[in-house]
Amino acid sequence: MTDRDWLLEYRRRLGEEGVSCSAPDPDTLAPVVRLSLAAQDWRRAAEMAAALGWRWAGIWGDPGPEDCLVRACLVHDDRRVLLETRVPWSEPVLDSHARCYPAADRMERHAQDLLGITFHDHPHGHRWTRHRAWREQDHPLAPDFPVHGHGPKRTPADTNYPFVRIQGSGVYEIPVGPVHAGIIEPGHFRFQAVGEEVLRLETRLGYVHKGIEKIAVGTEPAALARLAGRVSGDSTVVHAWAACQAMERATDHGVPARALHLRALLAERERIANHLGDIGAICNDVGFAFVHMQCARLREQWQRRNHELFGHRLLMDVVAPGGLACDLPADGIDTLRADHQVLRQDVEPIFAIVDDHPSLDDRLLGTGRLSREDARMLGCTGYVAKASGLSFDLRRDQPYPPYDRLRVTVPDLQEGDVASRVRVRMEEIHASLDLLDQLLDTLPPGEVASDLPRPAPDAQGIGLIEGWRGEIMTYVRFDQTGRIARFFPRDPSWFLWPALERLIHDNIVPDFPVCNKSVNGSYSGHDL
Amino acid sequence: MDYLLTFLPWLLAAVQALLYLALAPLLAGWLRRIKARLQNRRGPSLWQPYRDLYKLFGKEARVATTASPLFRAAPYIVFVATWLAAATVPLIAVDLPTAMVADIIVLAGLLALARFFLALAGMDIGTAFGGMGASREMLVSALAEPAMLMAVFTLAMTAHSTNLASMIDAQLAAGLVLRPSFLFALGALVLVAIAETGRIPVDNPATHLELTMIHEAMILEYSGRHLALMEWAAQIKLVLYGALIANVFFPWGIAQSTAPTALATGALVILLKLLALAVALAISETVLAKMRFFRAPALLNLALLLALLGLLGHVILEVGS
Numbered sequence: 001m002t003d004r005d006w007l008l009e010y011r012r013r014l015g016e017e018g019v020s021c022s023a024p025d026p027d028t029l030a031p032v033v034r035l036s037l038a039a040q041d042w043r044r045a046a047e048m049a050a051a052l053g054w055r056w057a058g059i060w061g062d063p064g065p066e067d068c069l070v071r072a073c074l075v076h077d078d079r080r081v082l083l084e085t086r087v088p089w090s091e092p093v094l095d096s097h098a099r100c101y102p103a104a105d106r107m108e109r110h111a112q113d114l115l116g117i118t119f120h121d122h123p124h125g126h127r128w129t130r131h132r133a134w135r136e137q138d139h140p141l142a143p144d145f146p147v148h149g150h151g152p153k154r155t156p157a158d159t160n161y162p163f164v165r166i167q168g169s170g171v172y173e174i175p176v177g178p179v180h181a182g183i184i185e186p187g188h189f190r191f192q193a194v195g196e197e198v199l200r201l202e203t204r205l206g207y208v209h210k211g212i213e214k215i216a217v218g219t220e221p222a223a224l225a226r227l228a229g230r231v232s233g234d235s236t237v238v239h240a241w242a243a244c245q246a247m248e249r250a251t252d253h254g255v256p257a258r259a260l261h262l263r264a265l266l267a268e269r270e271r272i273a274n275h276l277g278d279i280g281a282i283c284n285d286v287g288f289a290f291v292h293m294q295c296a297r298l299r300e301q302w303q304r305r306n307h308e309l310f311g312h313r314l315l316m317d318v319v320a321p322g323g324l325a326c327d328l329p330a331d332g333i334d335t336l337r338a339d340h341q342v343l344r345q346d347v348e349p350i351f352a353i354v355d356d357h358p359s360l361d362d363r364l365l366g367t368g369r370l371s372r373e374d375a376r377m378l379g380c381t382g383y384v385a386k387a388s389g390l391s392f393d394l395r396r397d398q399p400y401p402p403y404d405r406l407r408v409t410v411p412d413l414q415e416g417d418v419a420s421r422v423r424v425r426m427e428e429i430h431a432s433l434d435l436l437d438q439l440l441d442t443l444p445p446g447e448v449a450s451d452l453p454r455p456a457p458d459a460q461g462i463g464l465i466e467g468w469r470g471e472i473m474t475y476v477r478f479d480q481t482g483r484i485a486r487f488f489p490r491d492p493s494w495f496l497w498p499a500l501e502r503l504i505h506d507n508i509v510p511d512f513p514v515c516n517k518s519v520n521g522s523y524s525g526h527d528l
Numbered sequence: 529m530d531y532l533l534t535f536l537p538w539l540l541a542a543v544q545a546l547l548y549l550a551l552a553p554l555l556a557g558w559l560r561r562i563k564a565r566l567q568n569r570r571g572p573s574l575w576q577p578y579r580d581l582y583k584l585f586g587k588e589a590r591v592a593t594t595a596s597p598l599f600r601a602a603p604y605i606v607f608v609a610t611w612l613a614a615a616t617v618p619l620i621a622v623d624l625p626t627a628m629v630a631d632i633i634v635l636a637g638l639l640a641l642a643r644f645f646l647a648l649a650g651m652d653i654g655t656a657f658g659g660m661g662a663s664r665e666m667l668v669s670a671l672a673e674p675a676m677l678m679a680v681f682t683l684a685m686t687a688h689s690t691n692l693a694s695m696i697d698a699q700l701a702a703g704l705v706l707r708p709s710f711l712f713a714l715g716a717l718v719l720v721a722i723a724e725t726g727r728i729p730v731d732n733p734a735t736h737l738e739l740t741m742i743h744e745a746m747i748l749e750y751s752g753r754h755l756a757l758m759e760w761a762a763q764i765k766l767v768l769y770g771a772l773i774a775n776v777f778f779p780w781g782i783a784q785s786t787a788p789t790a791l792a793t794g795a796l797v798i799l800l801k802l803l804a805l806a807v808a809l810a811i812s813e814t815v816l817a818k819m820r821f822f823r824a825p826a827l828l829n830l831a832l833l834l835a836l837l838g839l840l841g842h843v844i845l846e847v848g849s
Contacts, residue, residue: 172656173656174656174657174660174739175656176738176739180738181736181737181738182736182737196821196822283817285737285740286817286818287728287729287732287734287735287816287817287818288816288817288818289563289567289734289814290566290567290814293567293568293569294567294568297568357817359729359815359816359817359819360817362817362819362820362823363817363818363819363820367820508820508821508822509660509739510739510740510820510821511820511821512739513737513739513740
């Protein structure tokens with residue numbers, strides 16, 4: 001298998017370091033390759049991957065009775081490996097990856113708060129997802145922790161969080177949030193600024209922790225798809241798709257071709273709606289309301305069509321295990337084709353203004369620059385990475401059906417500033433419209449729904465879907481009775497929030513809102 | 529009869545001052561409506577700002593526990609100072625008894641007083657936003673104020689007076705003469721007016737983003753009647769600058785006597801002028817994005833430069849002719 005040469009090379013290098021690992025049953029989590037190693041080698045395996053320039057793509061634990069199976073995903077171009085190790089409850093300590101992969105920082109702390117595994121030598125080992133809704137010694141993912149928590153008492157305010165403080169003459173602190181003006185999600189930002197210049201930004205999230213991972217335990221597959229659709233409301237299609245894909249891979253179930261085509265159609269519709277909204281919102285944040293209003297109008301029309309054809313403006317609960325909950329009506333194809341043409345014409349003058357308006361250029365060009373190195377180190381995907389010279393897209397580089405038969409053009413910009421993140425979105429809208437037409441042209445006939453077979457005990461699968469915000473990776477494991485035992489949806493926002501903290505350096509305080517909007521991390525998808 | 533003759537002009541002056549109060553929300557509503565139209569929206573009704581003020585006056589005024597008495601007093605001081613400043617600017621008639629105090633230095637002083645208390649109130653509660661807004665407001669106004677005075681001094685040199693009524697009289701007496709110095713001064717005053725009234729591209733009055741605000745950041749902690757007074761004062765300030773530009777540079781149509789027809793013409797003409805200025809402002813706010821904050825000083829430096837060119841132009845081209 002020449003395909004696995006890269007893996008042999010990695011294992012050989014690990015062997016030179018004295019790290020022994022085994023590859024158990026390599027196809028159980030295809031297309032991801034599993035690599036099992038001892039807990040004491042956990043850190044060295046990551047250091048080796050970092051030296052090879054691999055991307056770190058997530059960590060989660062799967063609690064068992066005696067130990068916890070911890071997995072970390074590493075990505076090398078379009079290939080991925082899943083490091084696995086068992087951490088016994090008698091001594092729940094594991095080395096941290098955060099020293100060689102800064103991206104691991106918060107996800108390890110999330111695992112620490114929810115599972116009770118302590119990460120040794122972590123640069124900031126304090127709480128993250130845990131505010132004060134549950135006690136320090138409690139860990140919600142432990143089997144004996146009740147789903148409803150401990151009683152209905154009021155959660156005290158989240159005080160005494162150790163924010164990093166900068167001392168010096170003229171340095172001051174600006175606390176913003178968690179409650180913001182306007183209709184956005186809650187999250188706290190702590191700026192250290194001197195004059196108008198931002199020296200450091202620290203985000204504090206977790207205010208929308210919904211206990212998704214805990215609620216998922218014991219649910220039926222259909223209920224899990226609904227739950228996954230609520231991980232982040234703006235990414236409902238792709239999160240539901242990722243969960244369904246994981247379940248379908250776990251049960252080795254083939255989904256009807258028409259359903260796959262329509263899932264892609266929904267995902268591209270979601271991408272266009274969100275990108276339109278973002279472009280408008282970015283312009284609005286620099287006081288250019290005209291584009292905002294026009295984009296809001298186009299987005300509204302787009303979403304009304306969603307409601308008309310699929311019964312929900314945001315397309316919630318359309319993707320279901322085994323296929324789709326509803327089919328595209330026969331006359332829908334012509335309606336959609338006409339829509340695509342109308343949108344192409346409508347966005348043209350608006351995008352011309354966004355692209356070439358001196359007053360907008362003045363604000364967007366050079367603002368909030370994220371270098372290619374930083375984007376790589378932080379594990380960014382999606383429009384943030386594509387604007388910073390890292391053109392990776394699952395739909396093209398590791399295609400899943402139906403994208404394996406479609407031409408996917410992926411924007412590749414180098415500047416990494418707000419203007420490029422806007423331009424990536426504009427290019428993606430055009431690319432998605434082309435994809436939508438291709439999908440309609442090749443839409444196969446047939447059923448859109450199929451029954452998910454009863455899963456084997458302990459069957460597990462990984463879902464990998466390119467959402468509009470970036471790569472979504474979802475892990476699902478069934479229990480003995482065909483219900484969900486573990487669900488972990490990894491939203492790209494985990495890597496976008498640290499990117500925001502990085503790219504705001506040397507910018508001025510009044511430019512933060514536009515930088516934030518251009519990155520647009522999901523609070524809900526991150527807090528889980 | 530004598531009694532009536534002395535009483536009437538004072539009555540007129542009072543009516544004119546009240547007109548500022550009454551017109552201010554209307555101009556704000558008109559401006560919003562034009563902006564909405566330019567964005568292909570229908571926009572709220574012209575009377576919406578009146579409804580908003582009415583609503584705010586009916587609401588409870590919540591005050592932070594850390595607020596000092598200054599915080600409660602500031603809205604009244606800001607409102608009264610702004611209103612008084614407005615009352616010094618001739619609106620529909622020029623020869624009113626208030627003309628004695630209608631001095632440009634008094635106007636600048638009253639506006640500075642209002643701004644001083646606004647900035648103090650912004651810092652009073654001790655939130656980061658208030659202090660940030662106050663510091664930005666001071667940066668903008670420290671640059672805007674000299675530019676404004678320079679621009680008006682250009683006119684004062686022609687009229688040989690810093691009294692607004694005398695300036696308008698001089699302008700009317702001279703007839704329609706194109707003076708380069710006036711063009712420069714007009715440019716400077718327009719830029720200053722945009723900066724001082726917190727409009728795009730210097731500040732964005734419609735934003736909800738605390739971190740980008742200037743004026744709104746200072747009044748973020750106000751509610752109820754306090755907020756109503758602050759917002760009303762801001763609307764009055766907009767009318768004030770509109771009337772200043774309209775009447776000092778284009779005074780034609782203003783009532784020079786207390787005859788009813790002259791007054792009616794004066795009222796109608798100033799209304800049309802203000803509506804037209806608002807349209808121009810709405811267009812510029814639609815085609816421009818808000819500037820990066822540190823470029824605002826460059827804009828105000830341009831205003832100062834224009835004003836200086838106006839002064840120079842006056843000295844070189846117009847003195848002695």
